[in-house]
Amino acid sequence: MTENHLPPHVLVLFGARGDLAKRKLYPGLYRLAAAGRLPEAYAVIGSGRSAPDSPEEFQDLVRVAVRESVDDADEATLEELVGRVSFRPSSADDGSDLAEAVREAEQELGGEARRLVYVSVPPSAMQGMVGMLGREGIAERARLVVEKPFGLDLESSRELDRTLKQVVDEDAIFRIDHFIGKEAVQDILALRFANRLLEAAWCARDVASVQIDVPEALGLEGRGGFYEGTGGLRDMISTHLCQLLGFVAMDRPRDFSAEALRDAKAEVFAALRPFDREHAVFGQYAGYRDEDDVADDSEVETFVALEARVDTERWRGVPFYLRTGKALAEGRRTITLRFREPDEPLFEQVKCPHELVLELTDQPEVKVDVRAKVPGPRMVVSEATMRLDLETEFPGSEPLEAYERLLLDVMRGDQMLFTRSDEVDRLWQVCQPLLDDPPELQPYEQGSWGPDAALALPEGGWRLGG
Secondary structure: OOHHHOOOEEEEEEOOOOHHHHHHHHHHHHHHHHOOOOOOOEEEEEEOOOOOOOHHHHHHHHHHHHHHHOOOOOHHHHHHHHOOEEEOOOOOOOOHHHHHHHHHHHHHHOOOOEEEEEEOOOHHHHHHHHHHHHHOOOOOOEEEEEEOOOOOOHHHHHHHHHHHHHHOOHHHEEEEOOOOOOHHHHHHHHHHHOOHHHHHHOOOOOEEEEEEEEEOOOOOOOOHHHHHHHHHHHHHHHHHHHHHHHHHHOOOOOOOOHHHHHHHHHHHHHHEOOOOHHHEEEEEEOOHHHOOOOOOOOOOOOEEEEEEEEOOOOOOOOEEEEEEEOOEOOOOOEEEEEEOOOOOOOOOOOOOOOEEEEEOOOOOEEEEEEEEEOOOOOOOEEEEEEEEEHHHHOOOOOOOOHHHHHHHHHHHOOOOOOEOHHHHHHHHHHHHHHHHOOOOEEEEOOOEOOOHHHHOOOOOOOOOOO
C-alpha cells in the first residue's frame, strides 16, 4: 500500500553523486520504499555536471549508499529502487538531455505525474541551475526543493528569491532545513501546546534564559571548499539554530496548519533584534588553515556563540544564547530553558540546576532538573531529575529520519516544516550586521568548548561544558 495514494512522481536529484545524496537521499528513499510510503509509480533521475561511465556504475553507487546506511537492507526492495534510477548530465548552460529524460519518464509513468526537483548545489551555482530549470521547462508543474544556505547574505538571498519566483510560485518552493524535519524538534510543539503545565511556564515570568546549543565534535570532513565560502554563521546560525529559536519562542499558532505555524515563526523573527558584535564570539579551531581547500590566511569562523533577544511580550528581557562550532569537545543538539529562582525561597538556597532540557537526538529525551527532598530525618533539598524517553514511551512507533519525513512532505505538498521566503529574508537582516562587522576571530583548541570568551557569555555558564 502506498502513502495516501500518492500520484506518480518523477524525482530529479541534482548533486546525485554527492555526499548528501549518498548519506541521506538514497537511504531515505529506500526506507520510504520499504515502508510502502513511495508512490506505486515513480522514477528517480540523478543529474550533475559529470556523468558516470555507465548506467550500471550509477546504480552501483545507489546500492552502496543504501547498504552503508541501512542495516540488513532488503535486497528485493533495494533492487526495485535501483531499477527505477537513471542519470542524465546537466549544467546551468545546458539541461536539454535532462529535460528530455523527464518527459520520457512521465510518459512511461502515465497519468498526472508530478515532478519533484531537488537542487543540492553550492550557493554559487544555485541561481544558474534554477535559471536552467526555467528555460528547459523542467520547473513546470514541479515542486522545487532547495538546500540551505539560501544565499550567502541579504542581497544574494534576495537575488536567489527573485530567480526562484521567476520559474515557480512560492507555494511550489520547499526550502529544506533538515533540523526542522527531526522528530525531536517537532516534539517541541507537542510538549508546549498539548501540556498546560509546560506552556504556562514557557515565558519571561518563569524562564531566566534559553540556550540553543549545537556543538559538533567533527571537523570539516573534506568540506573545506564549502566551509570557506560559508562559515559557521551562514551555515548554522542563519538556518538551523534560528529555526530552533523560532520553534521555542513562537506564540501559540491559531491552528495546526502550515500557514499558521509559519506565521507564528515569522512573528518571532520580526521581533528578533539584529545580532551585534558586542554580544557575539567568533572562533577558529587550531589547524583549520591546514585543512584541504582552506586558505593559509583564512578568517572564516568555525565557531559562533551569541546572545539574541526576542522583543515580544512573552520573551522580552530573556536572553537566548546560541552556540555552534566545529571540532568541539562533544557533538550534541540541546535546548535548555533555565528557570528563575523562587521569589521567596522557603529552603536554604540549593546550588543545583533548575532547568528543562530537550535533547534533540535521534532518540529524543526530555529532562527536568528539579529540587527534591533527600529521604531521611532532616529536610535536605537536593538535585533530582525527571526523564521522558520518547522511544521507550512509544514502543513500536516508526519514527522517520528527517530527510525521509521531508521528502514525503514534498510529495504530499505539505509545507509546514519548510522555510518561507519572508523568514529567510528576515533572518538575513538579523545576521547581516555580523557579516558586515564581525567580532575579532579568536583561536581555540580542537576538542575544547571554544574560545574562553564564549564560556562566560551566559550568566551561570553553558549547560554543556560549563
